[in-house]
Amino acid sequence: xxxxxxxxxxxxxxxxxxxxxxxxxxxxxxxxxxxxxxxxxxxxxxxxxxxxxxxxxxxxxxxxxxxxxxxxxxxxxxxxxxxxxxxxxxxxxxxxxxxxxxxxxxxxxxxxxxxxxxxxxxxxxxxxxxxxxxxxxxxxxxxxxxxxxxxxxxxxxxxxxxxxxxxxxxxxxxxxxxxxxxxxxxxxxxxxxxxxxxxxxxxxxxxxxxxxxxxxxxxxxxxxxxxxxxxxxxxxxxxxxxxxxxxxxxxxxxxxxxxxxxxxxxxxxxxxx
Amino acid sequence: xxxxxxxxxxxxxxxxxxxxxxxxxxxxxxxxxxxxxxxxxxxxxxxxxxxxxxxxxxxxxxxxxxxxxxxxxxxxxxxxxxxxxxxxxxxxxxxxxxxxxxxxxxxxxxxxxxxxxxxxxxxxxxxxxxxxxxxxxxxxxxxxxxxxxxxxxxxxxxxxxxxxxxxxxxxxxxxxxxxxxxxxxxxxxxxxxxxxxxxxxxxxxxxxxxxxxxxxxxxxxxxxxxxxxxxxxxxxxxxxxxxxxxxxxxxxxxxxxxxxxxxxxxxxxxxxx
DNA sequence: GGCGACCGTTCAGAATGCACGAACCGATCG
DNA sequence: CGATCGGTTCGTGCATTCTGAACGGTCGCC
Numbered sequence: 001x002x003x004x005x006x007x008x009x010x011x012x013x014x015x016x017x018x019x020x021x022x023x024x025x026x027x028x029x030x031x032x033x034x035x036x037x038x039x040x041x042x043x044x045x046x047x048x049x050x051x052x053x054x055x056x057x058x059x060x061x062x063x064x065x066x067x068x069x070x071x072x073x074x075x076x077x078x079x080x081x082x083x084x085x086x087x088x089x090x091x092x093x094x095x096x097x098x099x100x101x102x103x104x105x106x107x108x109x110x111x112x113x114x115x116x117x118x119x120x121x122x123x124x125x126x127x128x129x130x131x132x133x134x135x136x137x138x139x140x141x142x143x144x145x146x147x148x149x150x151x152x153x154x155x156x157x158x159x160x161x162x163x164x165x166x167x168x169x170x171x172x173x174x175x176x177x178x179x180x181x182x183x184x185x186x187x188x189x190x191x192x193x194x195x196x197x198x199x200x201x202x203x204x205x206x207x208x209x210x211x212x213x214x215x216x217x218x219x220x221x222x223x224x225x226x227x228x229x230x231x232x233x234x235x236x237x238x239x240x241x242x243x244x245x246x247x248x249x250x251x252x253x254x255x256x257x258x259x260x261x262x263x264x265x266x267x268x269x270x271x272x273x
Numbered sequence: 274x275x276x277x278x279x280x281x282x283x284x285x286x287x288x289x290x291x292x293x294x295x296x297x298x299x300x301x302x303x304x305x306x307x308x309x310x311x312x313x314x315x316x317x318x319x320x321x322x323x324x325x326x327x328x329x330x331x332x333x334x335x336x337x338x339x340x341x342x343x344x345x346x347x348x349x350x351x352x353x354x355x356x357x358x359x360x361x362x363x364x365x366x367x368x369x370x371x372x373x374x375x376x377x378x379x380x381x382x383x384x385x386x387x388x389x390x391x392x393x394x395x396x397x398x399x400x401x402x403x404x405x406x407x408x409x410x411x412x413x414x415x416x417x418x419x420x421x422x423x424x425x426x427x428x429x430x431x432x433x434x435x436x437x438x439x440x441x442x443x444x445x446x447x448x449x450x451x452x453x454x455x456x457x458x459x460x461x462x463x464x465x466x467x468x469x470x471x472x473x474x475x476x477x478x479x480x481x482x483x484x485x486x487x488x489x490x491x492x493x494x495x496x497x498x499x500x501x502x503x504x505x506x507x508x509x510x511x512x513x514x515x516x517x518x519x520x521x522x523x524x525x526x527x528x529x530x531x532x533x534x535x536x537x538x539x540x541x542x543x544x545x546x
Numbered sequence: 547g548g549c550g551a552c553c554g555t556t557c558a559g560a561a562t563g564c565a566c567g568a569a570c571c572g573a574t575c576g
Numbered sequence: 577c578g579a580t581c582g583g584t585t586c587g588t589g590c591a592t593t594c595t596g597a598a599c600g601g602t603c604g605c606c
Contacts, residue, residue, distance in 0.1 A: 001313070001316070001317050001320065002277055002281075002313050002314065002317045002563085002564070003563070003564090004275055004277040004278055004563085004564085004592095004593075005277055005278060005281045005314065005317045005318065005321070006317060006320075006321060008275075008278045008281065009317075009318075009321035009322075009323060009337075012323075012337075012341060013337075013341075015341070015344055015345075015348075016344060017344055017347045017348055020344065020345075020347075020348030021348075023553070023554075024553070024554055024555085025552080025553055025554080033594085033595095034594070034595055034596065035553085035554080035555090035596090036555085036556080036557090036594075036595070036596075036597095037593080037594060037595075039554070039555065039556090040274075040275050040593080040594090041275065041278065042554095043274070043555090044274050044275045044278045044279060044282075045278065045282075047274065047279075048278070048279060048282035049282075049376050049377050050282060050285075055478060055479065055480030055482060056480075056602095057553080057554060057555095057602095058553095058554090060345075060348070061341060061342075061344060061345040061348070062345075062376075063345070063374050063376050063381055063383065064282075064286075064376055064377070065338060065341045065342045065345055066342045066345055066346070066381070066383065066400065067376065067381055067400055067402065068285060068286075068288070068334060068338045068342070069334075069338045069339045069341070069342030069343075069400070070342075070399060070400020070401075071288055071289060071290055071293065071334060071400065072288075072293075072333075072334040072335075072336070072338055072339055073339070073400075074290045074293075074400070075288075075290055075293030075294075075333070075334070101336050103322050103335075103336050103337055103340065104322050104337070108336050108339070108340055110336065110339065126343060127339065127340055127342070127343020127344065127346075127347070128343075129340065205328060206328065207328030207329075209328060275592085275593075276592075276593095277563095277564075277592085277593085296582065296583075297582070297583055297584085298581080298582060298583080306565085306566095307565070307566055307567070308566095308567090308582090308583080308584090309565075309566065309567075309568095309584085309585085309586090310564085310565060310566075312583070312584065312585090313564080313565090316584090329582095330582075330583060330584095331582090331583090
């Protein structure tokens with residue numbers, strides 16, 4: 001694990017919408033490294049285009065990151081597969097649908113399509129992160145992680161409470177994740193914001209790994225009466241995306257680890273690399 | 274210049290739309306480093322979320338890059354300032370307008386608004402790179418670089434010819450950049466694609482540095498009759514963006530280097546090396 | 547207007563962490 | 577069933593990075 005690269009990545013992660021500009025001294029202070037080291041990191045990253053210098057000698061994120069991100073999106077089967085299905089979902093329900101992945105133990109929202117009946121959800125947004133324990137997509141994603149990973153995440157970030165409904169104990173979380181894994185979907189019942197609910201379902205890639213989660217966000221008063229229909233809608237949509245990605249299940253919510261390969265020999269071999 | 278970080282950045286740059294997936298052995302071969310080294314780089318980058326693993330053990334770009342890119346866009350005054358002005362430009366002319374920056378000696382397109390009268394320009398596109406010597410925006414950006422930088426870029430990448438009009442000699446380039454710098458705008462007269470022209474102008478930040486370029490792309494048969502009006506339109510639009518960014522010029526296309534602050538002792542003033 | 551504090555940058559010595567090649571393991575294909 | 581290819585691991589020696597102190601420019605305060 002090359003520590004120099006780790007530190008470089010740490011430096012990149014410092015740059016947030018709230019603090020998009022950093023100086024050598026600040027970085028050194030926050031990371032607890034000597035100024036000269038921080039300087040070397042920043043300077044190298046800037047030379048590589050991952051950072052750029054401001055007129056006053058400080059640093060901001062560089063355009064290379066934009067290029068890399070575009071390459072990622074361009075080559076990402078996930079977004080290509082999910083977008084049209086999300087559009088149909090929004091057209092049918094008029095609610096907001098979101099697509100998210102797990103990054104570093106947190107939920108990263110990758111796509112968000114807003115419906116005409118939808119209320120504006122300010123907390124989540126494309127490119128934004130949220131803790132995983134409180135949202136529908138977060139619980140889906142955590143549920144398909146090894147429990148030891150989940151524990152490590154929780155120990156690192158804690159279980160921040162957004163509303164009285166937010167999961168606040170590890171035991172509660174363990175039970176909830178178990179349920180989510182078995183039933184194949186998750187609810188967020190006003191756990192991140194009072195009055196806001198959502199139903200979320202996992203998206204599998206061709207190897208059976210859960211790589212993303214999709215959700216329909218609905219105001220509470222429209223959620224509870226329609227829970228069943230919402231659930232089937234999001235589960236079905238997520239299943240269609242998974243199939244688009246090359247995941248052909250025999251029995252659906254079954255054995256989260258590696259379902260294919262050994263089960264019925266012929267099937268897994270037909271998957272193109 | 275931390276070489277480990279340099280190599281990590283090199284690895285990231287390998288991932289392109291054409292080859293979005295790499296294995297350890299390939300990376301080691303292309304970079305000329307031992308497999309174990311490539312493995313360490315890839316593994317670390319993946320652990321940091323800058324790469325992700327595919328089901329078959331190879332590597333693709335990771336979602337962290339998407340997050341960083343969104344942070345960059347969110348905090349970028351350039352795009353915020355340019356977009357509305359580009360929209361008005363498109364509304365007025367019905368032609369395509371583009372915004373580009375210089376990354377690593379090449380033009381990186383950052384925004385592209387297509388007009389209703391416009392022909393589809395396939396070569397350029399958001400997140401795509403092109404050589405700088407052949408496009409309007411590229412010539413504008415090069416013109417405001419120190420000539421030694423330009424030389425280094427040309428020596429590294431050569432002067433690829435797209436059409437008979439493409440600049441193909443260093444002397445030709447030097448003269449053209451000199452003209453562009455003095456007149457404050459550049460034309461691309463079918464230099465990248467036969468039948469396609471554009472007019473481009475520089476965008477300055479508050480310190481007087483050229484940080485981007487804007488262009489109007491027009492089919493040749495509409496370009497030549499309207500060249501004068503196109504020129505004033507794009508120059509004016511770019512000037513408005515610059516002013517939005519805090520650049521208040523006294524006399525406009527004048528003294529490319531560092532106009533404000535100090536006149537005589539001006540060379541080493543703003544950014545120390 | 548001059549003094550001081552702050553910040554980015556440079557430098558040289560010291561040890562730590564990376565580079566390297568060989569060996570391991572698992573999958574894939576003939 | 578064996579051979580080849582790809583990803584992974586491991587231990588050692590050397591070079592690279594880390595460290596802390598000093599430099600020089602800029603800004604703000606007195």
